[in-house]
Amino acid sequence: MPQPEPRDTAKMPQRVKTAALVSSGRHPVSGRAGRAREDARAVEMGLSLVGADLSLAHAGDPEQASLRESLQGYLGMYHGLDDDRDGQLSLLPLGEGGDAVPLLAAWLERSGVRLALTGQRAECGEGSGMVGYLLAERLGWAIATGVAAIEHCDGERVTVLQALPQGQRRRLEVRLPCLIAVDAVAEAPRQSAFGPARRGRIDIVDDLLPPDESPLDADSADWHWQPARARPKRLKVVKSTNARDRFKAAAAKSSASGGQVLTDLSPEEAAEKLIDYLRAEKILAQDDQ
Amino acid sequence: MSVRRIDPHAERARRNRLHPRHHEFARPAWRWTSADGVTRVNPHALGAIGPNGVKRIDRSGASVEANPAAASTSAEPARRQIVLDQPLGHVVVVPELPEGRLNDHDRDLFGLARQLADGHDLAVTAVTFLGGVAGFEEAGADRVVDLSARAGSGYDPVSRLAALVDVEAGLAPRHWIFADSLPDGGDLGRRLAARLSNQGVNHSAGGARPATRVWQLSEGKTLSRAGDRQDILRDVARVLLALPECAEPVSETLHEARPIDLEALAETPRQAEVTTAAAGMVDRGRVAVDPQEIPLAQAPFILSAGRGVSDWEGYHHAARVLGASEGASRVAVDDGYMPRPRQVGATGTFVTASCYVAVGISGAVQHLQGIAKCQRVIAINNDPSCDMVKRADLALIADGDAVLAAVCRRLGQPREQTGSDGSWTDEESRHAAA
Amino acid sequence: MLQTLLPILIFAALAVGAAGAVRRIRLWRQGQRTPMRWYRLVLMPKRYLNDLHHVVARDKAIAHTHVATAGGFVAAMALALVVHGFGWRNPILGGLLLAASLCMFIGALAVNRRRIDPSAKLSKGPWQRLSKSLLAYSVGMFLVSLPLVGVAPTLLGGGVLAIVLSAVLVWGLLEMVVGMGWGGPMKHAFAGSFHLAFHRRPERFDDNHADAVHDVHRGSRSTALFPLDLTAKTLGVEKPADFQWEQLLGFDACVQCGRCQNVCPAYAAGQPLNPKKLIQDMVVGMAGGNDARYAGSGYPGIEVGKHHGGPNAPIVPQLVEAQTLWACTTCRACVEECPMMIEHVDAIVDMRRFITLEKGETPEKGAAAIDNLIATDNPGGLDNASRLDWAADLEMPRIQDRPEGVDVLLWLGDGAFDMRNQRTLRALVKILRAGGVDFAVLGDEERDSGDVARRLGDEATFQRLAERNIATLSRYRFARIVTADPHSFHVLGREYGAFGGDYRVLHHSTFIAELFDGGRISVEAPAQAETVTYHDPCYLGRYNGEFAAPRQVLAALGLEVAEMERSGYRSRCCGGGGGAALSDVPGKARIPDMRMEDVRETGATTVAVACPQCTAMLEGVVEPRPRILDIAEMVAAALVEPATASTTRTSTEAPEEVPA
Structure with missing residues (x-):
């Protein structure tokens, strides 16, 4: 069983005020509220960077029944750190159809956060993944997306690894203050434990904006929401005007090519076949001898 | 391809076999392409008289298949050339261009752009940060803006964004279309959308708020996938971030891909060049990733071992030589040869490798479930009847240890023999004798 | 000389032993307190003679040995107190004392024979010494009592022999009386009798149990885990003092006989668990110190002597490695075999509860299963609506369509998602139909019973699942529940009661046997x-x-x-x-x-x-x-x-x- 590592002071020699912006997640199968997968990874990244100093924020409707449960999921991650402080989350009240960006921006500015971590995309609502960008634009911060790990953070810059397809990584240096959008391939979040979740504090912060300036999200008023349809599978596109070819392509079973079985091979021959196949599929470099 | 002029009298005479002048206009060919690009076949002009004196037309396509070259030429009808001289506006597509080529996702984006542009006299304009990219004509771009001079070599979304803002100023496109893939097009598109909305730029309907994860366009509305198993049906936004297969790629027309010189077009002075240091992000380059460090679920190339492997040192060496991540069957893990996190299958890790090599794995159902998403599966196994061989795209019926040793030798990195372990040298000597 | 020395020795030993006993009781009472009900001590003799010996008697030889040794000692001690302590030098009593010592001596010889080449399950160290001490006490008491019946009165009157004899007797008294209070091997007699009296599961000794099956098999009389108060300050057991005091008392009663070690599947598989060592570690934690003095087999793969603990020091990992706790399969073989009726599984689950609920360190796949249970009501993270997919062709009757009620509610369990178990379920449905059983299923309203969550220590998730299942079941009418999953069977039948769900649950084997008996199939x-x-x-x-x-x-x-x-x-x-x-x-x-x-x-x-x-x-x-x-x-x-x-x-x- 992996022991949770204590806060890594080598990663951050100088304390930088760090926060994670979290949202309410939806389980992909049941749709039940819980931690969002990417946000939970952002919290994990924050906890391993600054320990219990990490503060959390969420803009949402405090009246919503399932919200507290999902937010407690994040607070339940405050364990295995080198101090016994419980988690604390600032809940910024936001009504139906409200715009979270001005609230979050005001909160980030007021709390002096210089490094904000969040997931790339929310799991409920529009899920456009724009909040981070709008915040960065509004605050004039830098933003790095698809971050798999934070390697180092001095007081000025943070060095991150950005996730590329197929497990590849790119190293980026980002100036502070900045927003880090954490990718789903970042280190898996620690278990959310019931005890810390129960003890964690959720503070409602409702004096961020003047009361007349209630942020409203006007754009989305005339959108029509509907249950997601299954996306149609694209048939093999046949660039043929020949009815017979089109029919054949449409009727053909997709990719049921059937494997090639080579028997009676000596190991040498088999090795040759294997290497040839891998080269043809560009998995091995053409000739690396 | 020039525009074909049609003589309606001649057409009429050609269609009507009883027309007195039919023979004058009847084509000798049995098959031709009509004016609107559809292949026409004259059934009277083809076929052969059979042994019974009856004319038979062979529709089985046997003759086509007998001559694949002819088939391919006939199957690929020529594309129509479309020329747009005076577009009323632009639909800008920013393709991904991985490895410097248009990929399928890019072609889909152009297809989507064409749906928005056609009928409105809008030009589909490709914005590229790479020079010398081919294929924009076929993909469906009327115009091309080459910004390769503005983009650094590495990952530099900030200066790319600055360049796009210039395009915005110069062309004021009706729509921007990006691929919604992170960290590339999805990132750049969101940066642009955030910039535009912050500047209060709101040229046309839809607002500056982007439509993300767009997967369908129909009847002037886009469907985008939201969180929590919902779709949003909304007017076409200015900035669209589209998923793969959001539209059919262009297949019937050919476009000009005429270059636009942005400098000449720009009325406003170009934004000051943003230096990367001030922009706050520096690309320190790719990081060499040890295949064993990649989480198994994401590893692109897996060499997986099961009970058929007995030379474990040789197997580890082969994985190093091939640059593959190591995987294992449950039995190999249970027997203690491989650590538990390396177990592939329903009870271990579901893998998504583009190439999965299974050595000595017979293929229990749970294991096959775990590799269901692998694109190519290669099985090396002694038993030609096992389930893994049935699943595999390429199955090599041979001894796993020996094949891996031979692979290492062929790649010029044979394992140093410690003397006691001669599993493959035996194999080799037997071969030399044979 | 001995006449004057003996009362002093006996009373001194008793006094020092009593002081140790008070200290020992204080150690136990470090645990979570429940009111001390002294009257329960009267239950002890019956529990000892009946229930404890029922377990001990599985090994006839050791049972006889123990009767002889312990019976002889108790009798000899009581008589010595009267005869030597209070000086009522009655020859008849003297004769009885001699007989008791002799009986103890014979028992002690058997103990010594067992200790000549002790098997791996036995602890050595002080326990090897005890066998000799038993001889010393019995021989000493025998010789010292000989003059009472007029044999060799002069021989023992004084001199070197008397000194030697008193030394032997002092040794015996130190081990048997002082050691009992101060934590020697004889502690087991003192702690054990208290443990029997204050056992946390009195049902185990209740011969008037309502259920006939459980009377036949005593081990199953009380097997439900104790519910955890989720509003408590700390959840589960972090340090020895977090145990209920009866549990600490129970640990102290251990005789290190190693029967649990012999039957533990994890120990046999070389996993780092040994129930005996675990209980001894709990004793080390309760009393403070390290495990260097432990003289039995350790946890496989973990060195003995490197761990230490204290009553208020965290148990994991200083005293016990987390791996040890996670290796347990909760099979209860150790509890079944324990002659002192110690509850190992309760202790392990209590410590797991702390790890899961407070530290969030459930082993990786366990944590994933718990997350899935929270999100989807089944440990596989599958769509609960697909629970009946395997039976698409079976036209399974749904209880929702039967408002008038059914005889049998068929509880499918999470095996419904497993292709192998679906074959079993199909077979079961076929049998029910052949027997003309009026049955129905809950379909997608059924949730995991919470068994896995509870054994992994996630009491919160277990209670949530239990409450939801009970709420679901309360909406429908059925006479009994039949299930092919013993885990659901146990949890539904015996653990839901604490949350207000009382059902008649049958395992499918019981139900099929009933069908055979009734001639229905x-x-x-x-x-x-x-x-x-x-x-x-x-x-x-x-x-x-x-x-x-x-x-x-x-x-x-x-x-x-x-x-x-x-x-x-x-x-x-x-x-x-x-x-x-x-x-x-x-x-x-x-x-x-x-x-x-x-x-x-x-x-x-x-x-x-x-x-x-x-x-x-x-x-x-x-x-x-x-x-x-x-x-x-x-x-x-x-x-x-x-x-x-x-x-x-x-x-x-x-x-x-x-x-x-």
Whole structure:
């Protein structure tokens, strides 16, 4: 069983005020509220960077029944750190159809956060993944997306690894203050434990904006929401005007090519076949001898 | 391809076999392409008289298949050339261009752009940060803006964004279309959308708020996938971030891909060049990733071992030589040869490798479930009847240890023999004798 | 000289011993307090003579040895107090004292014989010394009492011999009386009798139990885990002082006989768990100190002497490694065997509760299973609506369509998501239909019973699932619940009661046996004789005392059962219980492989099972191996369709699965 590592002071020699912006997640199968997968990874990244100093924020409707449960999921991650402080989350009240960006921006500015971590995309609502960008634009911060790990953070810059397809990584240096959008391939979040979740504090912060300036999200008023349809599978596109070819392509079973079985091979021959196949599929470099 | 002029009298005479002048206009060919690009076949002009004196037309396509070259030429009808001289506006597509080529996702984006542009006299304009990219004509771009001079070599979304803002100023496109893939097009598109909305730029309907994860366009509305198993049906936004297969790629027309010189077009002075240091992000380059460090679920190339492997040192060496991540069957893990996190299958890790090599794995159902998403599966196994061989795209019926040793030798990195372990040298000597 | 010395010695020993005993009681009372009910001490003799000896008597030799030694000692001590202590030098009493000492001496000789070449399960160190001390006490007391009956009165009057004799007697008294209070091996007698009196599960000693099955098998009288108050300050046990004081008392009663070590499947598999060492570690934690003085077998792969603890110091990892706790399969074999009736599984689950609920360090796959249970109500993270997908062709009756109620609610369990177990369920449905049983299922309203969550220590998730299941069940009418999953059987039947859910739950083997008894199903004789053996699932057998019904069913099928050496209440676990399959602690062997060896020894070609978890674990053994068939599958295959075939469906035939 992996022991949770204590806060890594080598990663951050100088304390930088760090926060994670979290949202309410939806389980992909049941749709039940819980931690969002990417946000939970952002919290994990924050906890391993600054320990219990990490503060959390969420803009949402405090009246919503399932919200507290999902937010407690994040607070339940405050364990295995080198101090016994419980988690604390600032809940910024936001009504139906409200715009979270001005609230979050005001909160980030007021709390002096210089490094904000969040997931790339929310799991409920529009899920456009724009909040981070709008915040960065509004605050004039830098933003790095698809971050798999934070390697180092001095007081000025943070060095991150950005996730590329197929497990590849790119190293980026980002100036502070900045927003880090954490990718789903970042280190898996620690278990959310019931005890810390129960003890964690959720503070409602409702004096961020003047009361007349209630942020409203006007754009989305005339959108029509509907249950997601299954996306149609694209048939093999046949660039043929020949009815017979089109029919054949449409009727053909997709990719049921059937494997090639080579028997009676000596190991040498088999090795040759294997290497040839891998080269043809560009998995091995053409000739690396 | 020039525009074909049609003589309606001649057409009429050609269609009507009883027309007195039919023979004058009847084509000798049995098959031709009509004016609107559809292949026409004259059934009277083809076929052969059979042994019974009856004319038979062979529709089985046997003759086509007998001559694949002819088939391919006939199957690929020529594309129509479309020329747009005076577009009323632009639909800008920013393709991904991985490895410097248009990929399928890019072609889909152009297809989507064409749906928005056609009928409105809008030009589909490709914005590229790479020079010398081919294929924009076929993909469906009327115009091309080459910004390769503005983009650094590495990952530099900030200066790319600055360049796009210039395009915005110069062309004021009706729509921007990006691929919604992170960290590339999805990132750049969101940066642009955030910039535009912050500047209060709101040229046309839809607002500056982007439509993300767009997967369908129909009847002037886009469907985008939201969180929590919902779709949003909304007017076409200015900035669209589209998923793969959001539209059919262009297949019937050919476009000009005429270059636009942005400098000449720009009325406003170009934004000051943003230096990367001030922009706050520096690309320190790719990081060499040890295949064993990649989480198994994401590893692109897996060499997986099961009970058929007995030379474990040789197997580890082969994985190093091939640059593959190591995987294992449950039995190999249970027997203690491989650590538990390396177990592939329903009870271990579901893998998504583009190439999965299974050595000595017979293929229990749970294991096959775990590799269901692998694109190519290669099985090396002694038993030609096992389930893994049935699943595999390429199955090599041979001894796993020996094949891996031979692979290492062929790649010029044979394992140093410690003397006691001669599993493959035996194999080799037997071969030399044979 | 001895006349004056003896009372001093006896009373001094008693006084010092009593002081130690008070200190010991203080140590126990460091635990969570419940009111001290002294009157319970009167329960002790009956519990000792009846219930404890019921367990001890499984090993006849040691039972007799203990009767002789302990009986002799108690009698000799009492008489010595009267005769030597108070000076009532009655020859008859003297004779009785001599007889008691002699009896103890004979017992002590047997103890010493056992200690000549002690088996691996026994602890050495002070326990080796005890055997000699027993001799010293009995010999000393015998010789000292000889003058009472007029034998050799002058011989012992004084001189060197008297000094030697008093030294021997002092040794005996130190070990037997002072050591009892101050933590020597004899502590077990003192702590043990208190433990019996204040045992946390008084039901274990209750002979007037309502349920006949549980009276037959005493071990299953009280097996439900204790509910945890989720509003408590800390959840679960972090440090020894977090245990209930009765639990600390129970740990202290351990005699280190090693029976638990002998039956523990994890220990046998080389996983780092040894129930005996765990209990001793708890004692070390309670008293403070390190485990260097432990003289028995340690945890496999973990060195003895490197761990330390204190009553208010965290247990994990200073005193016990987390791996040790996660290796337990909660099979209860140790509890079943323990002559001191110590509750190992309770202690392990208490400590797991702290790890899961407070530290969030459930082993990786266990944590994933818990997350899935929270999000989807099943440990696989599957869509709960697909719970009945396997039965699409069976036209399963839904209880939602039966507002008037049904006789049997068929509880499917999470095996409904597993392709292998779906075959069992199909077979069971076929049997129910053949027997004309009025049954229905909950369908997608059924949730996981919470067994795995609870054994992994996630009491919060267990209670949530239990409350939801109870709320669901309260909406429908049914006479009883039948399930093919012993874990659901146990949890629904015995653990939901604490949350307000009282149901009559039957395991499918019991129900099928009932169908046979009622003549509602008939089977044809097997075509050819086959040797089968039967693997008792822990949660059916040890937990719930159901050993007979599955064997009855096999007998009704006309099969000869070749019993494994470890069967019935001594059955060895398959390794899949208590979330052990999820925590997957590495060891030298795999528990199911060892169990399959047991099966092979019987020469059976088929092993009958009655639990989806056992099926999965045993089928994970690499072939070739005996066939594994659920009892329901065996019955379904032999079923003779009743004459009124029109009411049965042909579609219930289990189709051939693609072999895994």
